[in-house]
Amino acid sequence: xxxxxxxxxxxxxxxxxxxxxxxxxxxxxxxxxxxxxxxxxxxxxxxxxxxxxxxxxxxxxxxxxxxxxxxxxxxxxxxxxxxxxxxxxxxxxxxxxxxxxxxxxxxxxxxxxxxxxxxxxxxxxxxxxxxxxxxxxxxxxxxxxxxxxxxxxxxxxxxxxxxxxxxxxxxxxxxxxxxxxxxxxxxxxxxxxxxxxxxxxxxxxxxxxxxxxxxxxxxxxxxxxxxxxxxxxxxxxxxxxxxxxxxxxxxxxxxxxxxxxxxxxxxxxxxxxxxxxxxxxxxxxxxxxxxxxxxxxxxxxxxxxxxxxxxxxxxxxxxxxxxxxxxxxxxxxxxxxx
Numbered sequence: 240x241x242x243x244x245x246x247x248x249x250x251x252x253x254x255x256x257x258x259x260x261x262x263x264x265x266x267x268x269x270x271x272x273x274x275x276x277x278x279x280x281x282x283x284x285x286x287x288x289x290x291x292x293x294x295x296x297x298x299x300x301x302x303x304x305x306x307x308x309x310x311x312x313x314x315x316x317x318x319x320x321x322x323x324x325x326x327x328x329x330x331x332x333x334x335x336x337x338x339x340x341x342x343x344x345x346x347x348x349x350x351x352x353x354x355x356x357x358x359x360x361x362x363x364x365x366x367x368x369x370x371x372x373x374x375x376x377x378x379x380x381x382x383x384x385x386x387x388x389x390x391x392x393x394x395x396x397x398x399x400x401x402x403x404x405x406x407x408x409x410x411x412x413x414x415x416x417x418x419x420x421x422x423x424x425x426x427x428x429x430x431x432x433x434x435x436x437x438x439x440x441x442x443x444x445x446x447x448x449x450x451x452x453x454x455x456x457x458x459x460x461x462x463x464x465x466x467x468x469x470x471x472x473x474x475x476x477x478x479x480x481x482x483x484x485x486x487x488x489x490x491x492x493x494x495x496x497x498x499x500x501x502x503x504x505x506x507x508x509x510x511x512x513x514x515x516x517x518x519x520x521x522x523x524x525x526x527x528x529x530x531x532x533x534x535x536x537x538x539x540x541x542x543x544x545x546x547x548x549x550x551x552x553x554x555x556x557x558x559x560x561x562x563x564x565x566x567x568x569x570x571x572x573x574x575x576x577x
Contacts, residue, residue: 241284242329245247250278258299258331276288301544302355304346306362307338310424310460312487315531316361317517319383322537323359330545332356350376357544359383363394365431381540384433385556393547395540395557399434399513402529402561403441406483406511409527409563411449414572415481415509418446418453419472421493422485423459428488436512438485458489459568465492469500480572484512494568505570516564525566532559562566 247254252271260275267275278284303323305316317337324334335355339345344368349355356378360369363384373380374391382394403420410418420442422428423435439455446453454476458468463501468489472479482497490512494504502508504524512519512528519528536559543553 241282243284244329245282246275246278246284249272249282254328254331256412256487263563297548298302298353299331300335300355301327301541302337302349302358303356304337308362308426308430310426310430311362315487315533318515318533319361319537320387321340323541324535326538326541330541332541346372346376350378357381357548359451359540359544363433365433365436367433379544381544381547383536384542385437385558386433389556391555393466393543393553393555395536395543396434396559397529397532397536398558399437400441400444401558402513403438403443403483403485404445405441405529405561405563406513407442407445407449407451407453409511409565409569410481410483410509411445411451413481413509413569416451416474416572417476417478417575418451418481418483419476419479420453420455420485421472422455422491423469424459424486429549429552435485442483452478458486458493460488466496466499469493469496473500479508481509482511484510484514485539487514490514490518490526494522494524494526496553505568506573509569509572511563513561519564520566527564527566527569529561529563535559553573 243254243257247257250257252275256267256271256542257275259277260272268282277543305319307313320336327334337345337349358380359377360373360380361383363382363386365387367386370386370392381392382392384396385394408420420439422439427435442455443453456468456472458464484493494510497504497508504510510526514528514531518527519526539557546553
């Protein structure tokens with residue numbers, strides 16, 4: 240699909256100039272306008288239906304609601320934010336980033352102004368208190384995440400339940416019979432954060448199906464917490480041979496802690512993770528992982544919102560299937576491990 244940035248590059252102007260030339264919202268020189276129109280025709284560019292429909296009344300701004308609550312890993316959240324901003328620019332939209340605890344009052348304050356045309360909401364909880372308002376707003380919204388009751392909403396995310404299942408299935412195929420999930424910080428579970436809860440559900444269900452002994456251990460962010468978690472795991476599960484990590488900040492220090500405690504990865508202990516590919520592949524022992532598709536999620540969230548702004552019907556649920564990449568951190572279980 241030809242984007243506004245492609246036309247801008249072809250015509251030698253900025254994306255905003257392309258928008259102004261095609262919409263007439265601001266005066267543009269005749270020479271520039273013709274150059275833009277010629278490039279648009281040559282590339283086969285057609286303005287998005289959403290951009291055409293409300294060109295005269297929109298702010299061309301999307302709100303991205305991503306409260307930076309305790310326990311979240313900011314670098315990963317920012318990957319999603321950057322992908323949303325990049326995709327929005329391809330549709331000639333800017334993004335207003337709301338990082339405070341934006342509950343119902345915050346959302347209503349933004350929606351009741353002419354600041355934004357639509358909203359993308361992150362850090363979704365299973366029983367999210369913002370849902371009634373999102374269902375009643377006269378502005379379109381997309382949630383990155385799935386609450387327990389998603390009817391009447393538009394949601395997109397990685398299938399985190401399937402991701403947890405896939406990690407356990409991989410370990411089971413390698414012969415591991417005792418596994419543990421090192422999860423998000425405790426406060427993430429206390430809030431009922433949807434993606435963290437889905438991973439636990441998938442991890443537990445897959446272990447039960449395979450007849451594998453399993454346990455879930457939240458891991459905080461305080462210094463030394465990864466080491467303490469590793470010690471607790473080995474104390475409570477002395478036959479442990481497989482670990483799933485869903486905690487980006489803890490992954491590297493956890494692997495180091497296991498090895499400091501005398502366990503070789505993967506000779507004694509196989510480790511899998513749900514995290515960005517760049518993190519998993521860049522460690523001293525590259526980690527088998529299910530990737531977080533932040534770029535795809537952000538881009539598709541914006542696409543769904545543009546379609547809704549254009550009056551199109553969109554699917555309520557978009558779940559991206561997990562992809563597991565095997566690396567050096569997993570191996571068949573050693574029978575005489577310890």
